[in-house]
Amino acid sequence: xxxxSGWVIVALVAxxxxxxxxxxxxxxxxxxxxxxxxxxxxxxxxxxxxxxxxAVFGSGSATVAYGRAGHVDLxxxxxxxxxxxxxxxxxxxxxxxxxxxxxxxxxxxxxxxVAVYFLVRPDPGDIERPRRxxxxxxxxxxxxVIGFYDGVFGPGTGSFFMVAYVGLAGYGxxxxxxxxxxxxxxxxxxxxxxxAVSGSMIVGLGLAMGTAQVLGxxxxxxxxxxxxxxxxxxxxxxxxxxxxxxxxxx
Numbered sequence: 001x002x003x004x005s006g007w008v009i010v011a012l013v014a015x016x017x018x019x020x021x022x023x024x025x026x027x028x029x030x031x032x033x034x035x036x037x038x039x040x041x042x043x044x045x046x047x048x049x050x051x052x053x054x055a056v057f058g059s060g061s062a063t064v065a066y067g068r069a070g071h072v073d074l075x076x077x078x079x080x081x082x083x084x085x086x087x088x089x090x091x092x093x094x095x096x097x098x099x100x101x102x103x104x105x106x107x108x109x110x111x112x113x114v115a116v117y118f119l120v121r122p123d124p125g126d127i128e129r130p131r132r133x134x135x136x137x138x139x140x141x142x143x144x145v146i147g148f149y150d151g152v153f154g155p156g157t158g159s160f161f162m163v164a165y166v167g168l169a170g171y172g173x174x175x176x177x178x179x180x181x182x183x184x185x186x187x188x189x190x191x192x193x194x195x196a197v198s199g200s201m202i203v204g205l206g207l208a209m210g211t212a213q214v215l216g217x218x219x220x221x222x223x224x225x226x227x228x229x230x231x232x233x234x235x236x237x238x239x240x241x242x243x244x245x246x247x248x249x250x
Contacts (some may be wrong), residue, residue, distance in 0.1 A: 003041075004040055004041070004042075004205070008040050009205065009208065011036070011040075012033075012036055012037065012040060012205065012208075012209055013208055013209055013211075013212045014212070015032050015033055015036040015209075016033055016054055016058070016208075016209035016210070016212040016213045016216065017212040017213070017215055017216040018032055018216060019032040019033045019055075019058065019213065019216065020057075020058035020061070020062075020212065020213035020214065020215065020216025020217040020219075020220065021216035021217065021219050021220040022216075022220065023055070023058055023059065023062070023158060023184075023216075023217065023220070024058065024059075024061075024062035024065075024181065024216070024217040024218075024219075024220030024221045024224065025177065025220045025221075025223065025224045029055065029058060029213075030051055030055065030154045030157075031242070033051050033054065033055070033209065034047055034048070034051050034154075037050055037051060042202065042205075045200045046200055046201055046202055048154075048195065048200065049192075049195030049196070049198075049200035049201030049202075049206075050201045050202045050205055050206040050209070051154075051206075052188055052191050052192040052195055052201070053192055053195075053196075053201050053203065053206030053207070053209075053210060054206045054207075054209035054210040054212075054213050055188045055210075055213065056185065056188045056189055056192055056210065057210030057211065057213045057214050057217075058210070058213030058214060058216060058217040059181055059184045059185035059188050059217070060185050060214075061213070061214040061217040061218055061221070062181040062185075062217040062218075062220065062221045063181045063182050063185045065217070065218060065221035065222070065225070066177070066178035066181055066182075066221060066225070067178075067182075069178075069221075069225050071174060071175055071177075071178035071225070072175070072178040072179050072181075072182055074182065077179065077182045077183075079139070080139055080143055080182075080183060080186075081182055081183060081185070081186035082186070083139055083140075083143045083144050083147065084143050084144070084146070084147035084150075084183040084184075084186040084187045084190065085147065085186040085187060085189055085190030086144065086147070086190060087143065087144035087145065087146070087147025087148040087150075087151065087187065087190070088147040088148065088150045088151035088186070088187035088188070088189075088190035088191045089151060089190035089191060089193060089194050090148055090151065091147065091148040091149060091150060091151020091152040091153075091191065092151035092152070092190070092191040092194035092195065093151075093194055094152065112241065128170055128171065128172055128175075129170035129171075130170050131168070131169055131170045132167070132168050132169075132170065133168040133169065138164070138168060138169060142164050142168065143164075143183060146160045146161055146164065146183070146187070147183070147186070147187040147190065150184070150187040150188070150191060151187065151190060151191040151194070154191075157184055157187060158180050158181070158184050161176075161179075161180040161183050161184060162176050162177065162180050165179055165180060174224065174225070177224055181221075
């Protein structure tokens with residue numbers, strides 16, 4: 001498992017648990033695990049690949065939990081999930097040619113806007129609202145773009161899917177969270193395939209962190225299902241602001 005000490009591996013596994021818990025509710029787990037991997041001395045490209053490997057376990061666990069609770073029809077989500085995975089795979093392929101400075105400047109602003117959106121708008125709760133965009137436009141114009149972003153960069157993907165579902169598809173916040181995890185799992189999987197083909201990951205470490213992700217995501221999913229918007233909305237706002245600050249300070 002690379003040249004990492006036992007204590008460093010334990011710390012990374014603990015970080016993965018926390019990331020899985022937060023990500024299953026509000027997204028943003030990558031802002032915990034990617035910096036942790038880099039601080040541990042993992043090469044940047046391997047850190048991204050290893051992060052995708054462990055994130056698949058967390059987002060997959062959350063997806064199953066929401067599906068079993070009846071908040072999302074997993075079979076009906078397959079077409080959208082495929083689009084999300086494809087967009088992310090393309091993003092991972094072209095990641096090396098995207099100007100990093102442009103992303104560094106744009107993404108914190110976008111995350112702050114997401115936080116403001118959920119902070120100032122009337123509490124969406126679990127009330128369904130009229131769609132502002134057709135299912136086809138959502139599938140063709142929104143999902144692949146966010147999936148592509150996840151493959152290129154990643155932080156905030158879940159938050160962006162949440163805004164799309166609440167603001168454009170009219171979903172209540174719990175239902176939006178459940179559907180977001182499906183698409184985020186798919187985008188993680190799409191990028192993971194690209195990183196796996198290129199060998200850019202530490203498999204043993206990713207599997208160990210993935211186990212912790214499952215435990216964290218299961219805990220977070222139960223909290224979200226039990227408390228709904230009371231926990232999802234404030235954590236989403238705090239997570240978006242924290243991610244923006246983390247990206248700004250580097």
